[in-house]
Amino acid sequence: MTDLHVEDRLAVQEAIARYAHAFDTGDVAGFVDVFTEDGIFEAVLVDQPDQRAVFQGHAELRRFAEATMREDVHVLHHLAGVMFDSTAVEAPTSRATVLVTKQLPDGPAISTHGTYLDRWRRTSGGWRLAHRRYVALGYGAAHRSRRAPRH
Amino acid sequence: MTDLHVEDRLAVQEAIARYAHAFDTGDVAGFVDVFTEDGIFEAVLVDQPDQRAVFQGHAELRRFAEATMREDVHVLHHLAGVMFDSTAVEAPTSRATVLVTKQLPDGPAISTHGTYLDRWRRTSGGWRLAHRRYVALGYGAAHRSRRAPRH
Amino acid sequence: MTDLHVEDRLAVQEAIARYAHAFDTGDVAGFVDVFTEDGIFEAVLVDQPDQRAVFQGHAELRRFAEATMREDVHVLHHLAGVMFDSTAVEAPTSRATVLVTKQLPDGPAISTHGTYLDRWRRTSGGWRLAHRRYVALGYGAAHRSRRAPRH
Secondary structure: OOEOOHHHHHHHHHHHHHHHHHHHOOOHHHHHHOEEEEEEEEEEEOOEEEEEEEEEHHHHHHHHHHHHHHHOOOEEEEEEEEEEEEOEOOOOEEEEEEEEEEEEOOEEEEEEEEEEEEEEEEEOOEEEEEEEEEEEEEEOHHHHOOOOOOO | OOEOOHHHHHHHHHHHHHHHHHHHOOOHHHHHOOEEEEEEEEEEEOOEEEEEEEEEHHHHHHHHHHHHHHHOOOEEEEEEEEEEEEOEOOOOEEEEEEEEEEEEOOEEEEEEEEEEEEEEEEEOOEEEEEEEEEEEEEEOHHHHOOOOOOO | OOEOOHHHHHHHHHHHHHHHHHHHOOOHHHHHOOEEEEEEEEEEEOOEEEEEEEEEHHHHHHHHHHHHHHHOOOEEEEEEEEEEEEOEOOOOEEEEEEEEEEEEOOEEEEEEEEEEEEEEEEEOOEEEEEEEEEEEEEEOHHHHOOOOOOO
16 A cells, blocks of 8 residues: 555546536536546435435436536536545545535525545546545525526 | 646646735735736626626736725635646646635625636746636626725 | 745645544544644634634643534535745745635525634644634624534
8 A cells, every 4th residue: 555646636636626617617528537437426414324315337427417517507616625534545535625606696605515525546547536425514595596508 | 848747736726826815915916926927817707708808917907906906805715626727838727716705794795706717827937827717607796895995 | 944845735735624624523633633732723803903812722722622613513614725925844834715604594604704824833743733813804694603512
């Protein structure tokens, strides 16, 4: 077991940012590509760890992205506070804070906020998410408001 | 064409942060210094790319900063999610998420949110912004509220 | 006087993130451990630098953390825009933007926002905060709302 190099740490930070920009620009292929082929995205509420939404593998992740981005247009994922819980090169884990804002007719509003708990895997194409768990503190009215489709 | 070193990536990240702290402390000279001599700052709304506000060169940027900071006191630029679209050393490009909060009489409010699309140039004084394009998702009531001048 | 290495800069960035995650998960020991044994945390309002709340040393920091985390549950510290004002290895100083969100019954709200002004010291356990000064732009209604204790 060796440790992550500086380049690896920066690459993981960039992959976290890439997720945000892919989602926020409606780039479904870019979003899916942040994950490994068998990658998992799951979402839970902080007080209800047993009620999960889970999407595993590129096909499910693509359907999730297509459905979500169709309704969540004009959102931004503000991802900060990246910290590694493990820098073991086989399966580094990190966390980051999440704030999602959305443009409503009367201005910007917070849609949801929480923490990403991530496990990474190195692939031939670079670092990918093997597992992302979103622990949400909660959601706001902006999360439920529907906008016209992007196209 | 060679690639950016780790030091360059961190320097660009710091320059992005320096822009925020200069603006938020009313440091006009520091704000202008983030740009190259012929640097451009432009702002567009995400759905109206043809209606631009553009400021080019240190003299225009200084006038922009003086006018804006006189009215926008007690604001914070929260800049996160830095990602490089190109790491070509001649003209690296990056993006970052933007959230601007403002202190109003009844508490903090979101003034605007969007994305910075940046093109960088290396100068004798370090990395500078050759071109920053702010793509705003929108603005809130806090953006239009006027405060007393700082001084 | 020598300069900070890339590894040091990343370690300081991580310590900034660790503060946030320790606070937000109610990890009192982890929070205290971000500071040196004689470390200081102080908070001021931007327009009232003379009215300070000050906590010095691990014992006081622990009492502060216990009291605060008992009331401030379901908060998130979004820390971004890290920039070094001094990279002198004996006492590097940095700043970062702060946004604290809180989950209220009707959704997420901004509790406070401002800037951390930090002075660091290298210890046998890594980089620690010798002095953190929080300059708050202000607080919102969410800051004063009380929640049920975590336990």
